Amino acid sequence: MAALLCSLLSADGGKVLVFPADGSHWVNMKVLIQELHSRGHNITVIKPKTSGYIKAESHQYQSITLDVVPGFDVNEMNNFATKMMQLLREFHISGLAYIKAGDEFMKMVDNIHKAVVDKMQKIFEDAKLMQFFQEAEYDVLLTDPCFGGGVLLAHRLGLPLVFNVRWTILEDGHYTVAPSPLSYVPIVGSELTDKMSFWQRVKNVFFSLMVLYNRNMIKEPHYTPFVHRHFGPDVHYDELVQAADIWLMRTDFTFEFPRPTMPNIVYMGGFQCKPSKVLPQDLKDFVQSSAEHGVIIMSLGTLVGNLPEDIAEDVAAAFAQLPQKVIWRHTGKRPSTLGNNTLLVDWLPQNDLLGHPKTRLFVAHGGTNGLQEAIYHGVPIVGLPLVFDQRDNLFRMRAKGVARVLDIGTLNKDNFLEVLKVVLYEPSYRKNIQELSRLHRDQPMKPLDRAMFWIEFVMRHKGAAHLKTNSYKMSWIQYHCIDVITLLLASVTLMSLICILTVKCLWCKVFGGKKNNPK
Known part of the structure; x- marks a missing residue:
């Protein structure tokens, strides 16, 4: 030391x-x-x-x-x-x-x-x-x-x-x-x-x-x-x-x-976002093989390398029905429904893949880092929130028209495939995320x-x-001016009371005296 x-x-x-x-x-x-x-x-x-x-x-x-x-x-x-x-x-x-x-x-x-x-x-x-x-x-x-x-x-x-x-x-x-x-x-x-x-x-x-x-x-x-x-x-x-x-x-x-x-x-x-770098050769070849259909990236962050087996089977089956190529960070058992279009990896260069021009969609858990990279590179999102703030993060993206969110508890092959197709083929999602990307990048510093x-x-x-x-x-009372409001209300009340008593006193003096003096 x-x-x-x-x-x-x-x-x-x-x-x-x-x-x-x-x-x-x-x-x-x-x-x-x-x-x-x-x-x-x-x-x-x-x-x-x-x-x-x-x-x-x-x-x-x-x-x-x-x-x-x-x-x-x-x-x-x-x-x-x-x-x-x-x-x-x-x-x-x-x-x-x-x-x-x-x-x-x-x-x-x-x-x-x-x-x-x-x-x-x-x-x-x-x-x-x-x-x-x-x-x-x-x-x-x-x-x-x-x-x-x-x-x-x-x-x-x-x-x-x-x-x-x-x-x-x-x-x-x-x-x-x-x-x-x-x-x-x-x-x-x-x-x-x-x-x-x-x-x-x-x-x-x-x-x-x-x-x-x-x-x-x-x-x-x-x-x-x-x-x-x-x-x-x-x-x-x-x-x-x-x-x-x-x-x-x-x-x-x-x-x-x-x-x-x-x-x-x-x-x-x-x-933390930056322009994408050249992909490793194996990933580069896989991405290029996607032709005009492009690539889907799926990663659920640092905490979750694999999903429960039945969910993984449904996810793989849905991916298999798409023409896009899929790069999926998955460290669990290889799903039996996995299609030839899907590549399983233990790790992926997320920023570089999101920045690749062939990337069409990001399937994400909703961590802040990943969502900001998606905004930076202009890639629409399908969200599968798991823990912590992820659901709220993805709600914000959904509210801005750049994401669809699917609950992990209700996920199956059919609804996952449907959501994937909506975000892939409905132009508004890509249009909205690219507008967010332009706004994010348009800064003086x-x-x-x-x-x-x-x-x-x-x-x-x-x-x-x-x-x-x-x-x-400041105390809560000072911060919200409760003491000032109390003083003002007390002052108004006191002044009102004085006015009322004064008027009452004058009334009694003027009109009360006339009653006591008969003609």
Whole structure:
């Protein structure tokens, strides 16, 4: 560790401490790290002892491996995804399956956040480690606030804080930092747009209360006692999150519905997207053999390499009836219904395939990274949402007319084939996604360059205090001016009462006196 400290202190450029989230979140964090490294900055990554994604050694960053930082167990997450798929399929038989799926998700999230806080306690108690962090004199801490470890460490070290964000604890980052009127800002998961009827607004409020309840169920027992212990009894966890200097938001308004934002929110949707490269020769030959029919790409992300066998059989049978060639990332048993037009692969260069001119359709699970690549390259989507925010992501794409969505619980050969044909042969889907692609690309600055500018801005100026609102320091009563409204109502009431009493008094004096003086 001493050798690492010496190398940090002697390095040129800014010093960036990265506290990442593992899994797919690391995939896009790594893009920022690579670009920061190319610009001459010195990067240190806090790495879990066991990680399915983050490597201990890299020429782009140095790592500090801590066994107290939660890692990402690939097998465990695969098992969770499989279990959730089974429950979603049962949902169409029994409504209890939906409740069970939600319960399983909340249990997993609760356990993860409990582990984060417990392990951060050990970090804070390690005097040598904390001294090491202090003496390294980092310029900024870059973290993903879906878990709170990076937020807590940044405030303990007194470092400027930059978020690579889509989620805070169980909610879209916008709801944590920006005004979000429920009349036209749909809650994630509600499957509503920004144009709501009365009953849709009722639904939106209900979802808002549900998210607030779930969030407090995680935050209060775990983060609140920790923050009070280390930062003071009057400090709340939300204040630490809302005090971040810059929020690099992994989305933009080709994906989001129009909504209020804040000056320290920087939109970098599609920052990981780039022009496609030449395909490996075997894939190149397979794609070229598709002739005028083109190619369909299917990938369900990093968590799900294979579907249940019966679903895989139906998917393969549907693909076999199409003239298009299909490249399908599938690591499970080879389906017996697989057609000659379908190539199974363990891995595929998704960005390069989506950018190929022969690609006609993307069958996807609805992860943000994949959808942004589809928007960037202008490829329409058939969605098979599985877990987390995927259903809501795909709903947004469906609302914009660029996708059709099929529930995994009802999927069979016939309805899957029907949806594939609709998106392949109805021109509006390709037209709409290509228009989104043009809108996304028509920017004065590339999203990744914009992200780099603001990270370096924070390093140059030791933060971005002038962009942060003080609203997070206000109570709920102050924020909504309840105290002001109460004063005004009390004042109006008092003035009205005085006027009424005055008029009554004058009335009695003028007309009451006449009655007492008979002619």
